[in-house]
Amino acid sequence: MHVWYRATDGRRWLSSVGSSTGRALAWQVDVRAHGSYIIAPGTTTRSGTYTPIGDCRRPAPLPQWLAQELERTGHLPAQTSPAARPVPPRARQAILSAGGGRGQTEQTLATVLAPVQACGQVEEGAGFSDALNRAAYTLGGLIAAGRLPQAEAEQALRDTAVTARPGQDRRIDQIIRSGLAAGLKRPLYASGRRP
Numbered sequence: 001m002h003v004w005y006r007a008t009d010g011r012r013w014l015s016s017v018g019s020s021t022g023r024a025l026a027w028q029v030d031v032r033a034h035g036s037y038i039i040a041p042g043t044t045t046r047s048g049t050y051t052p053i054g055d056c057r058r059p060a061p062l063p064q065w066l067a068q069e070l071e072r073t074g075h076l077p078a079q080t081s082p083a084a085r086p087v088p089p090r091a092r093q094a095i096l097s098a099g100g101g102r103g104q105t106e107q108t109l110a111t112v113l114a115p116v117q118a119c120g121q122v123e124e125g126a127g128f129s130d131a132l133n134r135a136a137y138t139l140g141g142l143i144a145a146g147r148l149p150q151a152e153a154e155q156a157l158r159d160t161a162v163t164a165r166p167g168q169d170r171r172i173d174q175i176i177r178s179g180l181a182a183g184l185k186r187p188l189y190a191s192g193r194r195p
Helices: 064-072 089-097 105-119 128-144 150-164 169-184
Strands: none
Touching: 105 128, 105 150, 128 150, 128 169, 150 169
């Protein structure tokens, strides 16, 4: 399925593949933007001509929530000088649970991993992939800011995810790699800027 939006704010979004170990919006969700191409209605291949289903309309503007997720997952070119950014609520909560300092690793991990752990209570429809991706991203940012030891955080994240969704190790590892990689590029300091 292809979902089309218009970029209306002049930003030049980057493309990605949803199974990549680098930039990804979500597992198996490909993003096509500036500098890439997609097969659109009217294109003819050996298999036939692509045709739209339903009324053909002008694409809606890119929703703000989706623009924020695209930005969070690295779909904008790197800025030459990184600007301070607000600390997301889940990360602020994790920092506060650690008393704003570098200690209390267990309490910080418990705060960040709670949504992933909660997915284990529901078989389907709990938003597991999203919860895991957010937790991985947040932990990556806390690791990059020096607030958590990397090996311990990664192990706790994987253990929690495997307990919540047994038998999905490959999928879990992909989501964790992607989320951590994105988070490690964006340190989460309590103030939103380097100490």
